Amino acid sequence: MSAQQLSASARPTGRVLYTAALLAVASAGVIVIDQVAGGGLAAQLRHVYPGRSAADISMAESSILTYLFTLAVLGAALFTTMAWALRRGRRWVRGVGAAAVVLGSVLAGYNFSQPHPLLMTVAGVVPCVAGLAAVVMLWTERSTASPIPA
Template sequence: MQATGPMRKATVAMYAGAALTLVAVLALVVDQSGGGLARHLHDTYPGRAPGWLDMATASIAGYLYTLYGAGFVLWLWMARKAGKGTRSLRIAATAAFVVGSVLLVYNFSQPHPLAVTVTGALPCLSGLAAVAFLWAGRATPKSVTA
């Protein structure tokens, strides 16, 4: 079964989410290469030992790379399922969107550089669009005859 209408639009939104995830990874790589995260942590927590800053920087970067990697794989899996017209994807995509949104709120509460957090938020916009398209294709209830 091939995707049509809203399901096709959801597929495009999911591939856009995968692309935006790569943009978020690129922003993190650029930030890391310039020492932005380490500098941001140093400014946020002055007086901490250099070893602590190194550990915190590595931990946060590892968390973000893992999050982006898992998100990228999930985007591609969901886009493939949506491209085949798999209607049961609605619940999985909605759950992924909710989890991604919770992680986004968490990330905004953490001492990450703003540019890294904002670019990390971009895939959630695609997630919102994809979920909206998936549910827009929902069948309408049967009409009741009197």
């Protein structure tokens, strides 16, 4: 699909991708707010792993926070790149989007099995849902059927 073949109806798909990127950034904000408001992650880890030292809890908390922030940054970067590429008519957006949704779903399932506070886990799923909506839009004929009007 070239830029000339990209339809005007692909613009809403791009908006959904940008929304997913913003939601990924917001999920990082939820993590920060949770930590500032009372360290819900550390409390959850102390509950799940009683008897562990403060150093062990701190190390686990740091590792989990690094993992969650990395997912948020990568998600925001991926969704923004996909929106940019969609505007330029890149063919790979559909495949990358589908792969991202599959990987995001696997990671979301994994995150629900971990001792993360529920709010953090749900906040991480919300951008995935928006990404799924964008991928569904990408795979419809309307996204690529007609050229952009001049």
